[in-house]
Amino acid sequence: MLLRGEFDLLAVNCFAFGDTWKFAFAKNRDLPTSTFKKYTPAQREQLIASLVPVEWPPRPPFTENPFELLDELVNERNQDGPIIIEKTNRDDGKDTVIVTD
Secondary structure, eight states: OOBTTSOSEEEEEOTTTTTSOOEEEEEGGGSOBOOOTTSOHHHHHHBBOSOOOOOSSOOTTOBSOHHHHHHHHHHHHHTTOOOEEEEEEOTTSOEEEEEOO
């Protein structure tokens, strides 16, 4: 079972829909949770359902365009301030910091 929050984006191979390489993408938090009765309510909230229906063309929570979802994820994280990508200590005692906008 996959955990809520364990990854950001799920990619599903949809080759069976037309014998061509295509994928559907969904954000982790948009996927349905487990309904298995032997799990406690707390466990069901944290476990992603083991079977999630996928159609072609994709329907929510899935989409063909992963870049829209990735942009949403980056924008959400940037609301908390810039993300430091790299920080280096220079010989002159000054720091160089690279951040995203």
